[in-house]
Amino acid sequence: MDFEDAVERFTEYLEFVRNLSQNTVSSYTRDLNHYSKYLQEHSLDYRMVKRRDIEKFMKELSQGYYSASRLSPSTVARHLSTLKTFYMFLYVSGTVNKIPTDLVKAPKTRRRIPEYISYEEVQQILGAFPNTHLGSRNRAIVALMYYCGLRVSEVCSLTLRDISLESDPLVRVKSGKGDKDRIVPLTPDAIRMITDYLKHRDKFPEVNRHSRLFMGIRGEPLTRKSVNKMLQNHVKKIFPDKHFHPHIFRHSCATHLLQRGASIKIVQEILGHANISTTSIYLHITDKEKREAVKLLSNGNNNDS
Incomplete structure (x- = not known):
């Protein structure tokens, strides 16, 4: 199964099994589109990636690769969360026999105080x-x-x-x-x-x-x-x-x-x-x-x- 087919099965799982909103599913899909560009850039098979490959992907995201601008630590952390969910789905469904995101740490983020008005x-x-x-x-x-x-x-x-x-x-x-x-x-x-x-x-x-x-x-x-x-x-x-x-x-x-x-x-x-x-x-x-x-x-x- 190629990467595009895996993503399609994953989005169907999000929509019909987890019943997530279309906005949430679209967010997962955008993150995986960035990941697809990374895999193509480095000639990687998504089923064979290792921990260091995921860490390199996160580093390149923060440097502005695969998107219009550099991504904030919180956005990079969201990409990691997407990959964790994606690879857990692939592991449970038998597509992969290990989860490369298991030991990857998310970047430290500062929680901004929300803006509000009187x-x-x-x-x-x-x-x-x-x-x-x-x-x-x-x-x-x-x-x-x-x-x-x-x-x-x-x-x-x-x-x-x-x-x-x-x-x-x-x-x-x-x-x-x-x-x-x-x-x-x-x-x-x-x-x-x-x-x-x-x-x-x-x-x-x-x-x-x-x-x-x-x-x-x-x-x-x-x-x-x-x-x-x-x-x-x-x-x-x-x-x-x-x-x-x-x-x-x-x-x-x-x-x-x-x-x-x-x-x-x-x-x-x-x-x-x-x-x-x-x-x-x-x-x-x-x-x-x-x-x-x-x-x-x-x-x-x-x-x-």
Whole structure:
């Protein structure tokens, strides 16, 4: 079996056995495309590679080989994770008799503190959408990312059945990152904005052909790329000097919840993190604010006698 056939079988396993999202499968495929270029460059058979070959691949990735630019340590580490999963699949299926990635160590990475914006800035962004069918759609999208902490890919995948506005308003997030479903309660503000959008939804073309909650201006399913472009254009009008990305609303949701006293366990469940260590990075933000606050006691502004 050649490498392309092995990758095809692997992606089928990811899609139909592990039931991973298309975005996750695409990420695996991109990493394996880089690996394919490496194998071709060095005339290697994927079934015969050794530990040193994997380590050399990671080094060359960090130097900018096989991609448009040098890859960060975290991206190189992700490539290694992809190869570990790939070779474990090949080992279990009997294609290889050893796993060359077993003893390979991932590069050390620094966890960056996530960017976030203030509650007031979120409200400015929400309030600036026009009262049109398109504006109501965009406002509801941001509401779900901020008030419910949804990823942009999760918002794009929502169907009408995933939203409940009855006695116990909630959103069902199916097969989020890590193949983990979850239920997130809807706040009154989110309910109001989603309800307003649903009143305008039939103004989008092809509305009766889709079960998706959100659609594009031509009736096509919404994509991450289109949401990102929409936000960039909208936010530039309000904050021309700031760079925004859709994930900033999810980061802001987590940060504001912890700042207002929510337990880290609850925030983990809302965000759908598999490990609480992922959620704990948001604690660094509140710790930083505490350190800045206590500095006020030694900057000469304390006039108490």
